[in-house]
Amino acid sequence: MGSTGGGLGGGAPRVKKQFLTALGSLVVIGILFAVYGSPIIERRYLKEAEVQGATTLRLAVAALDGHLRRFEPLPALIADQPAIEALIQSPDDPVLRHATNLYLSGINALLKSSDIYMMTMDGETIAASNYDLPTSFIGQNFSYRPYFQEAAAGAQARFYALGTTSARRGYYFSSPIEIGGRILGVIVFKVDIDTIEASWVGGDSRIFVSDPEGIIFMTGTPEWLYSAILPLTPERLTRTRASRRYSDAILRELPVAERQDDGHRLLTVTDPGGAREYLATSQPMPQAGWTVTVLTDTVSARAQAQTAVVVALLSLCLAGLGLAILMQRRARLAERLHLQAEAREELERRVEERTADLARVNHRIEEEIAERRLTEQQLRQTQADLIQAGKLAGLGQMSAALSHEFNQPLAAAKTYADSAAVLMERGRLEEASDNVRRISALIDRMASISRHLRNFARKPNEKLGPVALDEVIRDTLEIVAARLKTADADLVIAMEEPPPLVKAGSVRLQQVLVNIITNAADAVEGLPERRIDLAVRREAGRVVLLVRDRGPGVPAAIRERIFDPFFTTKGIGKGLGLGLSISYNIVKDFGGSLSVDEHPEGGALFRIELEEVAAEVGQAAE
Template identity: 80%
Template sequence: MGKRYLAAFIAFVVLGVVFAVHGGNSIKRGYLDEAAMQGGTTLRLAVAALEGHLRRYEALPALIADQPDIEALILAPNDPVRRHATNLYLANINALLSSSDIYMLTMDGETIAASNFDLPTSFVGQNFSYRPYFQEAAEGKQSRFYALGTTSAKRGYYFSSPIEIGGKILGVIVFKVDIDTLEASWVGGDSRIFVSDPEGIIFMTGTQDWLYHSLLPLTKERLERTSASRRYSDADLKPLAFTRRVEDGHELMSIPESGSLREYLVLSQTMPEAGWTVNVLTDTASARAQAQTVVIAGLLLLCLAGLGFAILMQRRARLAERMHMQEAAQVELERRVEERTSDLARVNRRIEEEIAERRATEQQLRQTQADLIQAGKLAGLGQMSAALSHEFNQPLAAAKTYSDSAEVLIERGRLDEARDNIRRISALIDRMASISRHLRNFARKPNEKLSAVPLDEVIRDTLEIVAARLKSAGAELSVQMDEPVPLVLAGSIRLQQVLVNIITNAADAVEGLEDRRIDLSGKTEGGRVRICVRDRGPGVPEAIRERIFDPFFTTKGVGKGLGLGLSISYNIVKDFGGSLSVEAHAQGGAEFLIDLASAGACLDQAAE
């Protein structure tokens, strides 16, 4: 028995040494992996916050560059009245968007209008031709740049866009976005977060002592590139004192702080669009302390295990009591299983209730969509009411003249001429009845299912409705159709609504222009029918092309549209199993493309 106890003691000592050496390294590696996972989460959140903050303003310079006030001033940059009006406009937009500054430059880099025109740090009169964001925008590009303001001495991120009129770049519009709020959120956290530029210089950090310190050697070439763009104005650039090493696949950085050397786990992610690198430093002291605690606890457990083994060997008599405790534990486990089963049943019932609620919500959404389509149709009819009134008044006036003339002709016995007037009156009445019938059918809520619809009939009914709008805009519509006439799988009334919306938008686009031609074509391509409506208007800017089918998005002025027409048309075509898209035509203008299934091809397949 004594030899058995001695052998067991030696075995526990050897096991303890092996655990302390090899197990300690594994445990330390595990805690470093856990710290890396936590740091990775912090890194993703920081990158997402930065990207979200910057994308909020990305498309705004191009939109502002197309505004009438901006174009008017760039055409007459020395006009004091237009300068003052543009200054006020930029100040209002800046306050509305909560940006830092918005300003406008001529092609020589001089600022002619700014949102801070009335402040001591006004940009008006300043020349920023040395900034990369100006140089790239002057070449026709959308530019982004981070820098320390030379006038305001405030850090910010710059978005710039060219001001282009008639295909010629006449100036540049610039947005400056403040990022101090994001940086403030990094102060006081468990991790150290900082952002460095392509030259390795830290320009955003929750640790202000590291600001404008470089992670890379400050070579002459790096300093010259930074100085050329005046990215950091007159800031004093210094190297950051640190050492790097790799341990167990993790990059570690040691930095002297408060008279001691602190070790951090380094995680980095690049932001290619901005040209930044986001870094998260996680203190390894906690992970190492936890690993050491686990090793000590493990050794203690080994000691306790040895003590328990000795006690077990000496007290076999307690085996019955242990078995009783196991039975009690089994009973407790079964009780917990029953409780968990009951909980799962309650969760299942709750899920079934949520499914029922979602189905009801989906049904309500379909009804709302149908009501929205009807509202869009009525809104379109309302916009055409003035032109349609003229369409009705003109035949009524002609009918009045013909009837008066017929009365005189009858009195004079000229019955043939009187009959001819009556026939003319009848033709005018038929014309008015045709327009009224099309409008009544167009306004009615459609209850139709998908069927084979002749494209020429839909286009003919559509032209009856939009003829007045085309006439008021002075637009000329030409129609080209494949022979035989394509049959599309759609609903006649809803497809008619889509064409009315798109042709009306085309008439709005060309109104007042020299070239007011609109082309409408329909052709069959490989079992699909492609309908194209092309205008010669200003086209749809690429910056808003992806949003043009969003509900309530419109480029028209106040009172000239709800922004629902294209959104409703998009959903109608999608219900038909087709697609609606917009492209820029190579010769100018916008080109709306409707792709639908060919009913003829579907019938051929069914016959086979």
């Protein structure tokens, strides 16, 4: 044992030194990675963001270019139409003007463009697709627009501007109206591009289109509209105002700072929400004279880079933790070998002590088992006494109605007996014999009631077997008939044919039904609707008895306690609170279940589930 301790004494410092050396190496690696590796990872994620931005940019440019190309050849085609040529040669003819207005309106609706209009060489509009609108171009002069000036000089022209009349943005295509080698007018198409701009709203990237002066005229960020990403120098403002490209719109500089970082173009935009950095990717559209720019928020890329760095550092930490665990296990292994020898001796000593303790415990357990068996017998006897007490309590509650049931036939029998004596004195023997038969029937009726009450009151044995439900229900009716009559309640029975057999005890099942039907009679007594339904049906190899009343029902607050012993909602002296508790335990002893719920149409619904047995099995006495 001494040599083992010495080995441990020399091994622990050595393991500790190795651990500190390895831990120091991991710390150095982590610092180097954080200093030199983090920028590399950040540039990698910025590159991925730039590639995604370039893809978005190509899609945006393709959508814009495709949308504009649809309308580019149309002005020249319409300029050659007979209606256009006729009106440009006779611009003051009202009939030709009206016909051309209708023609342009129809073409505009067919092509789903914004507006189509034609002008004379002095820039006055003489026909337009919006001739019948308050914002009609007819009579307006657009000679200051570059698209008019270029078309009047004989060229196909393009121009983007904010309409001075309609106050709507659009892209203009113009073409000269040439007849016999002479240019007599200009035809113009205005295309609405709001649909493309609307598709940019709410995306992951911010997209905008700027003109040659750096002014944003299309963007998915409405607050950037008519903002300049280049300084608004006097020269730029003069060129913009000369063409009235943006009408009366207020132009302002977008608070933006641009810088280059390892080949990436980064823009920092300051707005009321704070400054945000974006990765910018741009592509010119030479034919339109536009520049399309896609801004990708760098927050996501930098966050991903930081996450990657954190994950790498955590991995190093986990490696250090694994190394620490390994070192600790090596130290503990040596210690465990030493402790095992001591533990073996201690174990042998404790085994002897535990053996003696187990002997004493076994003796106490045997005594407790005997006590529990005695207690269980006493509990069963108590339960049987409670069941009997519940029966007797039920009989006591029915005593007034039962006395009425006995008094009525007794009074009738006395009347028939007195009448029979008088009839016999008068020699009317046949009528007297009929009275005697009536008396005999009344006596049989009282004997039947008495027999059912006697069977209900006696203590049953524990034997279970097949019980015919129709017979149990019939005997139950004999007992509860008086209570139903007192409550003026109707019991409606619905049973499947043939009547099912269930595993139960007939007298105890009868007691359950008496308790539940009596409670139902109490619930409906004095109410306008005093109907009680008893339904019997088969469900998946089980027999279900449903007893529903039209009373106030069982509130959810007491539904969980209604089967507790001595719990009752009746007044003092009207119940012991044992009926439903006894019924619950009886059904449970049968291997079934008893529950209560609220019927959807009102009233309480008691549900009894019992096991169905085959019809050929003999009946079991109880």
